[in-house]
Amino acid sequence: MDDEMEPETTAAADVAAAERLMAKLRAFIRTELDDRERAMFASLLAPGVAEAHDERELDVVGFGTPDGGPVSLPEHLAHAVRGSGIRIVIEPA
Numbered sequence: 828m829d830d831e832m833e834p835e836t837t838a839a840a841d842v843a844a845a846e847r848l849m850a851k852l853r854a855f856i857r858t859e860l861d862d863r864e865r866a867m868f869a870s871l872l873a874p875g876v877a878e879a880h881d882e883r884e885l886d887v888v889g890f891g892t893p894d895g896g897p898v899s900l901p902e903h904l905a906h907a908v909r910g911s912g913i914r915i916v917i918e919p920a
Contacts, residue, residue, distance in 0.1 A: 838903065841901070841904075842903045842906065842907070845901075845903045845904045845906070845908075846910070846911075848904070848907065849907045849908065849911040850911075853911070853913070869915045872915060873915045875904075875908070876908055876913060876914065878899070878900045879900055879904070879905035879906075879908035879909050880908070880909060880914070
């Protein structure tokens with residue numbers, strides 16, 4: 828990414844990238860994964876999706892820094908998740 832970009836341009840680029848990512852994830856999940864793989868993939872994504880739909884500050888397990896500390900989901904990605912309608916429901920085994 829160009830360090831000289833204006834903040835508005837960077838934010839718009841982040842939003843666009845997040846929206847593209849949501850579309851690619853939906854296509855990947857729909858066309859490439861069987862039911863068991865979808866369930867496993869959902870368990871990987873669940874913490875970030877839950878954070879995106881929750882207005883409170885959360886420590887999300889599954890996202891972190893190299894030193895192991897939790898990291899919040901970037902707002903542009905959280906917004907794209909909320910807008911995509913993606914929700915993860917984990918049913919009891």
